[in-house]
Amino acid sequence: MAAHRARRWSLGGSVLLVSAAVTAAFTFITTGPSADRADAAAPAAVTWSDEFDGPAGSAPDPAKWTLETGGGGNGNHELQYYRDSRDNAALDGNGNLVITARKNTDPGLQCWYGACQYTSARLNTAKTFTQAYGHFEARIKVPRGQGMWPAFWMLGNDLGSVGWPNSGEIDIMENVGYEPNAVHGTLHGPGYSGGGGIGAAYNLPGGAAFADAFHVFAVDWSPEKITWSVDGTTYQTRTPADLGGKKWVYDHPFFMILNLAVGGDWPGSPNADTQFPQTMTVDYVRVSASGGTGNSGDGGNGGATKTGAIKGVGGMCVDVAGASAADGTPIQLHDCTGVDAQKWTLGSDGTVRALGKCLDVRGGSTADGAAVQLYTCNGTKAQQWVHTSARDLTNVGADKCLATKDNASGDGTPLQIRTCSGAANQKWTLA
Structure with a gap:
């Protein structure tokens, strides 16, 4: 398995979390204003969702997402500067959030290595929503090309007090551009972080590329196990027994993150064949109190x-x-x-x-x-x-x-x- 990054959290994100006071409101899906449907409930209790319905060019809902900023490399020597800009994160008017990585044209943006080469976006729910246990899923079409690194993942809400990796990290989906056929699901915690994370890869059958179509990435998380799936197919389950006696820290609320990184220790830098802009398109993100994936x-x-x-x-x-x-x-x-x-x-x-x-x-x-x-x-x-x-x-x-x-x-x-x-x-x- 390819070596993962040393850490994925930024100082700015940590400050956001320390100041966040989050209440997870349990709601049910309703389907319109009709009085006879006002108490309609989805088959599972949906606790949070974003369908990204809105006018083309509008910003992600600030009541649900915080956009991070900065070019510090996030501990991985990433090359992008994360911006709170509709050039990098906006709705497309067709029910999708589009996160766009671009070549930077602003000479005033400084990254850890000097003038920034790329811009992109990273969104989190640290201030607005956290939850322990349940079903977390997103339908995503990933970008393509050497150096691209899209991810859908979660961090513990105690990050600001205990730090990473003691807070725990659940990577629901990561893809690196040089592996177009594969995504990775990984746990990071005390004693099993970075390249020592516990996880597995899932490969599309027939050598298909994930960038060719949307796919549903999910975890089902209970007190004693976490199960990963792609398009309803389970590909790994992890329990405390997999940690070799190290601490299982998945016993408290986590928040969600969507981001598209460019470059870094794991994916490597873009090359001459990498075309820009590149997009990570998210159809929806949904969380339920409980749920399940199909068997096959x-x-x-x-x-x-x-x-x-x-x-x-x-x-x-x-x-x-x-x-x-x-x-x-x-x-x-x-x-x-x-x-x-x-x-x-x-x-x-x-x-x-x-x-x-x-x-x-x-x-x-x-x-x-x-x-x-x-x-x-x-x-x-x-x-x-x-x-x-x-x-x-x-x-x-x-x-x-x-x-x-x-x-x-x-x-x-x-x-x-x-x-x-x-x-x-x-x-x-x-x-």
Whole structure:
């Protein structure tokens, strides 16, 4: 395993933490202003999230994130200067946060080695949110190229009093540009930090590069173990027994960090082939009080909460047409027969699954009448659903309800999304 950095925290971040007084407010996902959906809850208790919805060019939500500044190298001889600038961290208007590393054009910016060569961004939740235990995940598309070092990670909220690594560090995802096919998950604590961190790498099958597409990176953290996954596939679990008698310090709240570093002891410097600007694109970050990952890729159950038939108008069942597991298979009403094509799992990750795939709004559309289909689970909002106490099954991406076409209830009636109206053809019960 490649040697990791000596430490990842900056003095400025430490000062922020010392002064931070954090209260984690436990909330539930709601899906709109409709009164009959006001008490809607996600399948798992969501304690914090950022979907990065906002106008293109707007700054990350300051009620959720603090942007760090400085060019001290963060103990790793990194080359970037972190700026609180929309040139380096901004929403793209399509539901993403984009962290951009650029060649520096400001001669006034000084780094540890002299005039700074690059600028980038690093965001943390030290002042706004910390949590001990639960499910932490983000959907990210990483940059590419020698010298790039994107990361999604966590530090203990006692950093200001005990220092690093005694506070503990959980690296949920790190990628270095010379390993386009791999990400790393690592623990750093007293006696097992830097190059001695405890962790493992995950490699995409078939030699694919992580920079080619979005992927979901997550940890499930309990008092006695931490489990890492990529796209629902678990690739390592660590417990106190893995530390060889060294102290397990993952017993208190941590805060989250997103950053894109340039250069450093581990990734090395950019070379002539590295193109700038480079971007780390984050679709969402979500935290729940508890959760689970699928057992094996898209065939996982999303951390099942309940499995059964979904019954609608006329007592008819939600059904996968022809019992086909092919991507794009239409979803319809059908007489209830108890077949696997009618057995749906509401997962703690917000998915609704059958035949190993997800209930999906075709093309990610938000329009009334958009068809619903079965599709490979990919973590998009088109596959996120909330089943409310009013029996609406609401798509998070569109903020619209699952409905039958033309208010019909016959065998074979196609399903779609429509503006929630309270009509009978939009009411669903998990049997």
